[in-house]
Amino acid sequence: MxxxxxxxxxxxxxxxxxxxxxxxxxxxxxxxxxxxxxxxxxxxxxxxxxxxxxxHERSAARTDITYGPVTAPKSDRSLLVADVDTSYHDDEIRGRELEPEGARAPLPPGVSRFPAKGEMLVSPALRRLLESDEGALLRERLPDEITGTIGDQGLVGPAELSFYRGGQGLAEHIDTSYVTRIDRFGGEQQVTEPxxxxxxxxxxxxxxxxxxxxxxxxxxxxxxxxxxxxxxxxxxxxxxxxxxxxxxxxxxxxxxxxxxxxxxxxxxxxxxxxxxxxxxxxxxxxxxxxxxxxxxxxxxxxxxxxxxxxxxxxxxxxxxxxxxxxVVRTAKPARRRLWWxxxxxxxxxxxxxxxxxxxxxxxxxxxxxxxxxxxxxxxxxxxxxxxxxxxxxxxxxxxxxxxxxxxxxxxxxxxxxxxxxxxxxxxxxxxxxxxxxxxxxxxxxTRPTGADLTRAQMQVRLTSDVAVTTAAERFRQTPGVRDATAYSEGGLGDRRRDPDSTAQVTVADCAALREVAELPSCRDGDAFAVTGTEWDTETPVLAKPGRTLYMDPSYEGALPGREVPWTVPDGVKTAKTRTDMTGGERGGFLLTPGALPEGAARALTGQVYLAVDFSVPDASELVRNTAATVDPLAYPMMWTATDRSxxxxxxxxxxxxxxxxxxxxxxxxxxxxxxxxxxxxxxxxxxxxxxxxxxxxxxxxxxxxxxxxxxxxxxxxxxxxxxxxxxxxxxxxxxxxxxxxxxxxxxxxxxxxxxxxxxxxxxxxxxxxxxxxxxxx
Structure with a gap:
């Protein structure tokens, strides 16, 4: 054998x-x-x-907002996209507002048609959440009519919470960090660090x-x-x-x-x-x-x-x-050795x-x-x-x-x-x-954020066409909100386009300005140049009475025409910086509403800082609902003491x-x-x-x-x-x-x-x- x-x-x-x-x-x-x-x-x-x-491929195929300065030109193939992400009970929800500018505008993966204003396409998981009792508060935030479902090709996972809704008037917010114009989905991915x-x-x-x-x-x-x-x-x-x-x-x-x-x-x-x-x-x-x-x-x-x-x-x-x-006798085996x-x-x-x-x-x-x-x-x-x-x-x-x-x-x-x-x-x-x-x-x-959680616990970013004082009052009426401090923020440059010197500008009432600087005296119509910051070397150069500066100067690749001239007043006062609620120090100029030139509000972005009592049930969700009512493009943020990689x-x-x-x-x-x-x-x-x-x-x-x-x-x-x-x-x-x-x-x-x-x-x-x-x- x-x-x-x-x-x-x-x-x-x-x-x-x-x-x-x-x-x-x-x-x-x-x-x-x-x-x-x-x-x-x-x-x-x-x-x-x-x-x-x-x-990764699914995520890359639907890439739209890359947070870069360059946008696609307006054409019959262009699409306006706004980032309207939100959160609900610690679950992240991906949201986009879409406004096609032509018949050949690109559709997102998994979507067969664009939703009209007041309509919304949702992922299956988000539909189930919105239709359940658990999603009652979220339904108040997303009241649009659900007219369709996002297909699998537009989702990274079956449990992803995602929606697309119809938008209108997004062109006014082009060149911001949350609205862009694209002519295709799946743009180039950013090079990642090793x-x-x-x-x-x-x-x-x-x-x-x-x-x-x-x-x-x-x-x-x-x-x-x-x-x-x-x-x-x-x-x-x-x-x-x-x-x-x-x-x-x-x-x-x-x-x-x-x-x-x-x-x-x-x-x-x-x-x-x-x-x-x-x-x-x-x-x-x-x-x-x-x-x-x-x-x-x-x-x-x-x-x-x-x-x-x-x-x-x-x-x-x-x-x-x-x-x-x-073995047959089931004898006790030999003792095991330790050395090996x-x-x-x-x-x-x-x-x-x-x-x-x-x-x-x-x-x-x-x-x-x-x-x-x-x-x-x-x-x-x-x-x-x-x-x-x-x-x-x-x-x-x-x-x-x-x-x-x-x-x-x-x-x-x-x-x-x-x-x-x-x-x-x-x-x-x-x-x-x-x-x-x-x-x-x-x-x-893990690094500390520097945020002062004893003064504020949430922050809401608003678009330029929303009055921050009105928004702050709406937030104060929200259950769980103890106080709201509102600012309009932007930048100043020495030229309309591609300025050589720039400075920060903050607009608020006197009480709010005292949260970010030590003011000698304050009344509506005053303007202040901030001193005491090590990093801000431009403000002393720009703060010369009679000099013309430009709010929201444009840069290469951005759309021109938004610049608003502002002349440094003769009575500009000096204010010493102090640590604000974000943990940083503000430089540049501080203006009361009376010192703001006509038409300058559209060049600024609103920020509302909220002191929240989290012992109130669903306080953070109520804040997010108010933010969606005040501004559909508002972006609420929860503050934390640390930030992790x-x-x-x-x-x-x-x-x-x-x-x-x-x-x-x-x-x-x-x-x-x-x-x-x-x-x-x-x-x-x-x-x-x-x-x-x-x-x-x-x-x-x-x-x-x-x-x-x-x-x-x-x-x-x-x-x-x-x-x-x-x-x-x-x-x-x-x-x-x-x-x-x-x-x-x-x-x-x-x-x-x-x-x-x-x-x-x-x-x-x-x-x-x-x-x-x-x-x-």
């Missing part, structure tokens, strides 16, 4: 063992489900790059930490039914098969389980892919069509999973091949050590060494935990009956208990390290989304593993019940069997996580600090997942605790 034929027969025999008998089929299904859950998450990971690209090494490190570590538990669970799943398989293979050794044949049979059985797991994984992924359209996590939603795995990465998963299954199985066969009688288990975390630290202190300014991190070092440290958890569990339970003594049953079981099969907990331990260790890294570098990507926030969002997926996998895989262990022990449980053991005692014994390894695993995970976190912080040149509240939170989440899984496994346990379970064929 040829070697190839012998290999084929041995592999086929192993595959047949995987599905032989009712017990074999149940074991195969459990293995397939366990492996399939991991494969589904791996396929989801391989689809992330395509999903991000698809979201990512700094610390953010790249965050991304690399994030993927390594989130994918490691998946690999651990797959490795544990292929060992489902390991005790029965070991006895079966040991019997083959006793009847004459050599070590090589035994390994080939085991490899065939592992390949069959892995192949079934791949099939289950594809099914789970397709089901999850279809359900993705109805889910939203941390403000992120995707269309099912986005989730197309990269062919190369999917092929890598298809090859890696069976290969890993075979390797894990062969590593577990050492006792079967060397001492088959020991310590090599893995030490090798991980050695891989990470060369990058210590590089930080943001001293060069890039080597991604391969980072991934290798993190993986070795986390794999070290899986290697150390079986040894730790074995040594710990060996010293446990007498106690209640449930305690003795649990301890004896752990002493005989500590490896099985450790395999069950390995995944949660790795996940917790990685989460602690990531949390330390995020907390350590957060200050580098968008890239950093995106990575944090990715962490939360990924952690949610991994926690779901952890819970599902642990439940499958627990059910498999209970199935393996059904005869033992039935025997104990038949001899009079109380079900409560057996239930407590199962709880102890889970709690002891989990407690040890979480202690080990905390130690490894803190070590890895400290190393990562040293790599980023950040002082090492431990947020013990976060450590406790991560550990508590891991324990809660295991507790929930244990409680869910109690009903199957009670069903197995019947004397009928002793029946056999």
């Amino acid at each position: 040829s070697a190839a034929r012998q290999w084929y027969r041995d592999l086929a025999m192993g595959a047949s063992f995987a599905f032989t008998g009712r017990g074999g089929r149940v074991r195969a299904v459990l293995t397939g489900v366990g492996v399939g859950l991991g494969v589904a998450l791996l396929l989801l990971t391989t689809a992330i790059p395509n999903a991000l690209d698809a979201r 990512w700094d090494p610390v953010l790249i490190l965050l991304i690399v570590v994030l993927f390594a930490v989130l994918l490691m538990p998946v690999g651990v669970f797959i490795a544990a799943a292929v060992r489902f039914g390991g005790e029965g398989r070991d006895r079966r293979l040991a019997a083959l050794r006793l009847v004459g098969s050599d070590g090589r044949m035994t390994r080939r049979v085991a490899a065939g059985e592992a390949l069959a389980g892995a192949a079934l797991g791949l099939a289950f994984g594809v099914v789970f992924f397709l089901l999850g892919r279809e359900g993705a359209g109805s889910l939203e996590a941390f403000g992120i939603s995707v269309f099912p069509s986005y989730l197309n795995p990269s062919p190369a990465l999917a092929a890598l998963v298809a090859v890696t999973v069976p290969l890993a299954a075979v390797l894990v199985t062969l590593l577990a066969l050492r006792g079967v091949v060397i001492e088959p009688l020991g 288990r310590l090599l893995l975390p030490l090798a991980g630290l050695a891989a990470l050590y060369p990058m210590t202190g590089q930080g943001r300014d001293n060069g890039d991190f080597n991604e391969y060494l980072v991934v290798g070092g993190v993986v070795l440290l986390l794999v070290g958890v899986t290697a150390l935990l079986p040894w730790l569990v074995e040594r710990f339970v060996a010293r446990l003594g007498a106690g209640a009956v449930s305690w003795q049953l649990a301890v004896r079981r752990l002493q005989l099969s500590s490896g099985t208990a450790a395999r069950t907990v390995n995944g949660i331990a790795v996940a917790v260790a990685g989460a602690i390290a990531l949390q330390m890294l995020f907390a350590g570098v957060e200050s580098d990507y 968008d890239r950093y926030d995106s990575i944090r969002t990715g962490l939360f989304v990924g952690a949610a997926c991994v926690l779901t996998l952890i819970g599902a895989s642990l439940l499958v593993s627990q059910l498999e262990q209970l199935r393996e022990r059904r005869k033992l449980l039935s025997s104990l019940v038949a001899f009079g053991t109380r079900r409560r005692t057996l239930s407590l014994s199962v709880l102890w069997q889970t709690a002891i390894p989990v407690a040890l695993g979480l202690v080990l995970a905390a130690a490894v996580g803190l070590t890895l976190g400290a190393v990562l912080l040293r790599m980023t040149a950040t002082p090492v600090a431990v947020d013990w509240a976060s450590v406790a939170t991560m550990t508590g989440i891991g324990a809660a997942v295991v507790l929930a899984v244990t409680l869910l496994s109690l009903p199957p346990l009670w069903r197995l605790m019947r004397p009928e379970g002793l029946r056999t064929e």
